[in-house]
Amino acid sequence: MDYYSLKMRASQQVGEGEQKREQHISGAERIVNRDSVEAVCAAMVRRAMTHSKGDPDFINVKIEKIHESDIQILKALPVTRVDVETWQEGLEKAFGFINKTVSDGLLREARNDEYGVLIKDFAQKLPELLRETFPMRGAMLYDIATCERLEPDHERGVRATYMDALHSSEVDSCKNHFNEAIVLATKVANAPGMVAEFCVSDDPNYVTGYVASKELGYVRIMKMKEMGDENGGRIFLFDSRKASAEECIEYLQKKKILVDVGA
Known part of the structure; x- marks a missing residue:
């Protein structure tokens, strides 16, 4: 069976001018089967959008196929x-x-x-x-x-x-x-x-x-x-x-x- 690695990272810009920087808001990652990819990605985005640290300016979701033979339990x-x-x-x-x-x-x-x-x-x-x-x-x-x-x-x-x-x-x-x-x-x-x-x-x-x-x-x-x-x-x-x-x-x-x- 093939699996997919899902990673989410959300951040926002804080500060002004030269003091402006990226602040981490939320992050998550999963390893799931093909049938779960869409639902888990949607849940990750909801998590980023409802985090107690505030609204993100940037959300990145990465989906990567991985093989079962590469996984250690x-x-x-x-x-x-x-x-x-x-x-x-x-x-x-x-x-x-x-x-x-x-x-x-x-x-x-x-x-x-x-x-x-x-x-x-x-x-x-x-x-x-x-x-x-x-x-x-x-x-x-x-x-x-x-x-x-x-x-x-x-x-x-x-x-x-x-x-x-x-x-x-x-x-x-x-x-x-x-x-x-x-x-x-x-x-x-x-x-x-x-x-x-x-x-x-x-x-x-x-x-x-x-x-x-x-x-x-x-x-x-x-x-x-x-x-x-x-x-x-x-x-x-x-x-x-x-x-x-x-x-x-x-x-x-x-x-x-x-x-x-x-x-």
Whole structure:
């Protein structure tokens, strides 16, 4: 069976004169069979036209045929829910999960305490790294072994694409944050050299975020920012001792993935 990759991106122009820039409004992608293409495309356009961030000036829908033999099927990461009282507590817990995962990854292959300073520096730097992602369209690719950013374009970042839930037939124009996030997180966790992912949504009406990795699973933290806050970002934490950045980016941006999310 042949499938089709559908991608939608919507944006609007903000600012005046030299300060004029493109602001992301909405994005979505699916992998569907031929019979679903028209309905899903229409749902994507409705989603762009009714987004809480405002009316788009530009909507792009891309339709691309892909072959079943090019698709890899992955089992969804196991899910853990973490309830918190405040967004500050949520961020603190998220930072804690990530710092432990990074320190475990660095020390696991170190012959001595050569990474001790890096671990301490990373823990202090993580909140600032998150803030740096707020204006980016994609994710930061951060090498935990060298403390360097590896995105070819620091303004655009790296985007994980070509993915969907296995057997998904949903055409509702409303965004399902959880379903889309578990699919993306599962693909990212399986990328070469990937250590963990840290994500806060940029949707002002959605305050839940997550951290994820093969070891952690998908840890859903129910409050990671204030309601109405349009800031959000994503960091892919990568280990250059395990794979090259080019190999990781190639997988994230080109490998076709369907995720078995179960019932």
